[in-house]
Amino acid sequence: MYLKTLKALLLGLCIGAMATISWASSSLAAEESLEQQVHELIQQNKALTDRLMQVEQQLSEMKAKTAPAGVEQRVSQLEERLEKEKPAWGTGFLSDLENRITFSGLLEFGAAYHSTDMNHGDYEHDSDLCMTTVELAIAAEVNDWVSAEMVLLYEDPTFDNDETNVDIDEAFITIGNTERIPPFLKAGKMYVPFGALLEHFPDDPLIDAPLTLCVGETLEKAVLIGAEYEGFTVSAYVFNGDVEEAGGGDNVVESYGFDANYALEEDNPIIQGLDLLVGGSYISNMAEADGIEDTLEDIGSDIEDYVGGAAAYFHAGYQGFFLDAEYMAFTDTAEFYEDGTEVEIDNLEVWNFEIGYNYNWWRNLEIALKYAGSNDCDYLGLPRDRYGINFNQEIFDNTILSVGYMYDEYDTNDIDERNTRDLVFGQIAVEF
Numbered sequence: 027m028y029l030k031t032l033k034a035l036l037l038g039l040c041i042g043a044m045a046t047i048s049w050a051s052s053s054l055a056a057e058e059s060l061e062q063q064v065h066e067l068i069q070q071n072k073a074l075t076d077r078l079m080q081v082e083q084q085l086s087e088m089k090a091k092t093a094p095a096g097v098e099q100r101v102s103q104l105e106e107r108l109e110k111e112k113p114a115w116g117t118g119f120l121s122d123l124e125n126r127i128t129f130s131g132l133l134e135f136g137a138a139y140h141s142t143d144m145n146h147g148d149y150e151h152d153s154d155l156c157m158t159t160v161e162l163a164i165a166a167e168v169n170d171w172v173s174a175e176m177v178l179l180y181e182d183p184t185f186d187n188d189e190t191n192v193d194i195d196e197a198f199i200t201i202g203n204t205e206r207i208p209p210f211l212k213a214g215k216m217y218v219p220f221g222a223l224l225e226h227f228p229d230d231p232l233i234d235a236p237l238t239l240c241v242g243e244t245l246e247k248a249v250l251i252g253a254e255y256e257g258f259t260v261s262a263y264v265f266n267g268d269v270e271e272a273g274g275g276d277n278v279v280e281s282y283g284f285d286a287n288y289a290l291e292e293d294n295p296i297i298q299g300l301d302l303l304v305g306g307s308y309i310s311n312m313a314e315a316d317g318i319e320d321t322l323e324d325i326g327s328d329i330e331d332y333v334g335g336a337a338a339y340f341h342a343g344y345q346g347f348f349l350d351a352e353y354m355a356f357t358d359t360a361e362f363y364e365d366g367t368e369v370e371i372d373n374l375e376v377w378n379f380e381i382g383y384n385y386n387w388w389r390n391l392e393i394a395l396k397y398a399g400s401n402d403c404d405y406l407g408l409p410r411d412r413y414g415i416n417f418n419q420e421i422f423d424n425t426i427l428s429v430g431y432m433y434d435e436y437d438t439n440d441i442d443e444r445n446t447r448d449l450v451f452g453q454i455a456v457e458f
Contacts, residue, residue: 126166135453209251221352227394237403238353240317240406247265269319310332356375395414412435
């Protein structure tokens with residue numbers, strides 16, 4: 027090995043010397059005789075060659091004295107054998123699997139207690155402990171233009187004995203690279219973009235909040251096209267939902283929606299520390315929202331005609347303070363049929379406002395105040411007014427402890443005959 031290294035070194039010196047000849051002949055021609063320079067360099071090269079021969083002879087003598095015969099040959103054979111036995115995939119897909127695929131997860135354990143006053147003068151109360159959410163997300167960067175994502179989800183709703191199985195909550199393919207060009211395409215099972223569902227309280231299934239989630243969250247098998255450029259994002263999608271018009275079929279892809287928003291990040295050059303989100307959405311069949319669809323299924327109702335829905339949302343945050351505002355509504359009167367009786371919802375609308383502050387006193391503590399409400403939603407069991415306060419305390423990295431209180435007031439025509447409800451809850455959430 028030493029011999030090979032010195033050979034390479036001296037060979038490099040020779041090559042460097044020859045390169046010097048070429049450089050010198052062009053740069054010093056005007057000052058000295060070319061013939062004299064060449065003669066001197068030839069003499070130097072000859073001296074280097076003689077020195078190389080002497081070093082080679084010395085190394086050969088040292089090797090003969092210190093190394094057993096055949097050692098170099100055996101080492102070469104072992105190196106060749108190891109090279110042949112090296113797995114063919116060593117530099118292929120599996121070798122950079124860690125860079126291509128990422129895993130993330132969420133575990134939530136919660137406790138809740140509620141006391142509900144009924145319209146007939148009685149009251150109900152209940153408490154529960156639940157492993158409310160177990161979620162595992164797998165994302166794969168197939169190449170620079172194609173990615174895939176899948177989310178496995180298990181839920182155990184509070185005050186409900188029906189646990190869910192582990193289901194594929196989302197699974198979709200994304201084609202595009204918005205860092206290079208604005209357009210992109212998504213296809214698969216996904217939550218279509220209707221509203222932003224802004225929320226700082228523990229989410230469903232621990233507590234049924236926010237109200238906008240109850241009438242806005244829509245999970246469908248859809249095809250979505252969109253574009254993203256300098257904070258602006260627009261998208262449009264189509265899907266074949268499960269809620270059909272009375273007498274209609276279920277084999278036609280006829281539901282669709284749009285969403286447009288603008289987002290300003292905290293590190294923006296306009297106002298440092300300000301983050302902003304403002305946008306709006308439309309969906310052609312708002313009854314496809316998971317909360318509305320489940321209610322219709324539970325009471326055995328059909329919808330007369332598709333009813334569109336509109337949403338507007340706004341978020342602003344600055345130096346720890348934040349304000350969220352969201353509004354959703356039917357764009358027309360909805361007509362349902364329950365046991366042959368027509369039920370009309372003239373002006374369904376829900377809203378959610380939250381204001382709060384993030385205070386880093388030890389670790390970050392987020393304090394959030396809520397006011398939410400609904401109109402013409404007693405048929406869906408949503409409260410007329412909701413007030414709440416919540417504390418999200420980071421106790422370790424990626425570990426949040428939440429405690430809070432909510433107070434609900436219901437319409438006199440509430441489907442469950444409730445008047446008011448007090449709800450106390452706590453949750454610990456771990457992300458990884």
